[in-house]
Amino acid sequence: MYEFVDHAERAIAAVRDGAYPRPQLVRPSWVDLDGEWAFAHDDDDRGLAEHWERTGAFERRIRVPYPPEAPASGIGDTAPHPVCWYARVLTDADLRAAGAEGRYVLHFGAVDYEARVWVDGAFVGSHRGGQTPFSFDITDNLDDSASDHRLVVRCFDDPVDAETARGKQDWRPEPHAVWYERTSGIWQSVWLEAVPALHIEALDWACDLLRATATASIRLSRRPSSPVELRVSLDHGGRQLASASVAGDSDRLEVTLAIATQRNGQEYEDLLWSPEHPALIGASIVLEVDGHAVDVVTSYLGLRSVAAAHRQFLLNDRPYPLRSVLSQGYWPTTQLAAPSPEALRDEAQLIKSLGFNSVRVHQKAEDPRFLFWCDYLGLAVWSESGAPYEYSTRAAARLTTEWADMIDRDRSHPCIITWVPLNESWGVQHIAHDPAQQAFARSLADLTRALDPTRPVISNDGWEHTTSDLVTIHDYTDSPEQIRDRYGDGEALRDTLDGFGPAGRRMRASEPGWPADAPIILSEFGGIAFVTRDGEAWGYSSADDAAAYEAQLCELVGAVRACVPLAGFCYTQLTDTRQEANGLCDEHRQPKLPVQTIRRIISQ
DSSP: OOOOOOHHHHHHHHHHHHOOSOTTSBOSOOEEOOEEEEEEEOTTOOTTTTTHHHHOOOOEEEEETSOTTSGGGTOOOOSOOSEEEEEEEEEHHHHHHHOSSSEEEEEESOEESEEEEEETTEEEEEEEOSSSOEEEEOGGGSOTTOSEEEEEEEEEOOTTOTTSOOTTBOSSSSOOTTOBOOOOEEOSOEEEEEEOSSOEEEEEEEEETTTTEEEEEEEESSOOSSOEEEEEEEEETTEEEEEEEEEESSSEEEEEEEOGGGGOTTTGGGGBEETTEEOOEEEEEEEEETTEEEEEEEEEEOBOOEEEETTEEEETTEEOOEEEEEEOOOBTTTBTSOSOHHHHHHHHHHHHHTTOSEEEETTBOOOHHHHHHHHHHTOEEEEEOOOOSSOOHHHHHHHHHHHHHHHHHHTTOTTEEEEESOBTTTTOTTTTTOHHHHHHHHHHHHHHHHHOTTSOBOSSBTSOEEEOSSEEEEOOOOOHHHHHHHHSSHHHHHHHHHSBOTTSOBSEEEEEESOTTOOEEEEEEEOEEEOOSSSOOBOSEEESSHHHHHHHHHHHHHHHHTOTTEEEEEEEOSBOBTTBOOOSBOTTSOBSSOHHHHHHHHHO
8 A cells, every 4th residue: 555755855855865867757776877988989980880889899988978079078079070989888786776677778868969779789779869868678688698788879960960959059160159069979867777567657747726736647668458556646745735546558647636725725825836935746656556566656746837918927827027047058068968966956056046036048958957956946947949050841850859859858847937949040040931931930839839738838039930929039239228218118119029129130920920918028138248267258248347247237137127018038148158258157157246246136
């Protein structure tokens, strides 16, 4: 029988203390495969023909999950290398530590861009898409006669392919403008867990505040041969909130739980998630066959709603002004990979300490552990895909698949408040005139709403909208007067929205563009460069010293905050990144002004 314990604390502790890579579907036993691997570039692309998966001797060493371009990887080679290989020994001790169940599942957080995987020379599977996770059951590939097992990964990432979702990865040999060095190969965690043959493979959460319910949608590893029972229990603060069960013989099961405490209007808000009150509800999910538990996982969820109405962004049905900052999610020694799980926590804490209630992770699917810390600490997130730079039927198909996988991975996180599949017409460069590109942008937005109808969607952030739920504008003027003239007056703002925006781009690529009462958000502005280091420095405007920087930042942000028609803003940007010197912090996350000064400017 299921015995109640505080699963919120158990699930949270597994991520907080153990760096668990999949925060909302947690098992107690797993093995972290990050660390030293053997490595080789394959510039002549000989490895497949010469069967390196069986015979390759990779003499170099790399530290996973840092990409080979990053100094922390031990390779630090930023030259274009389309093909690279990794190898690692899986020992019996690794298998035992993964758990005592019967099947071994190998997980990859993200590999850029194409991956092929072998175990003991046998092909396991492949994956395409540099931002999304994948996994393989490797049990049948393990050589029973060996105590150690050889795991090999081949990665292919064309450094000049503009049809893939590149994000901020430069296609030129050297970084220029706002683009950075490439990221190839493994750049998020690799890990192993043991599971029963029939197990819980995926879990999604949805909540309905009006009906006071939470619904768990479960996908099993296969269709069961006989009916199974699924038991779900919710808890918070040491008390059980709800429990329910369902029986079925499908590989997809759904359980809806009524949370009785939410029917009391005077206690209703106690459990609601917000950045100011990040309440998380723990969950236990037990899969039973013939009355015996065959799989048990812990999870968590947040009760909250997001919507757009009456020109306001609504959180839990109340107007919620967004104070956002744009984050590149890029570190000087590890690039797109975080230096450590703790660095992801520190990033969320830094953003909150500077007075922001929201972050726009720019052109990147961030590590799920960052989303966990945003859930846990209370920080709203704009989720955005990396972009391709060329429009074609192949590019459209690739981005559609990768974007759908991103939504599937992340839609249960309460911190995510909006989806951004396209930015500034990257990858749809002729959307203002090309009906095909307009149709693609509309289709991505509608696909997003079909996969997740609970959040607003921005069809193309910044300009040339097709069917956005939020009107977002990018404006890098350094003039507070221009900000007030453009956004402080409703009539002037309507003229902008009906014509060309500050960047000379149409605000609508096609009708309708957005609903008549859609909130208007200045989703990129600022970009003031204040140089605190030697070397190349770039920004949209600049300040010569700390006093001038503080005055310019205060005046510009103050002008934005005074524009009543705006429902929120997103300042560019959190940190200096490579040649960009327009961060509130330097590349090592050190604020350029006292934290309390920045906080006062942002949140006053």
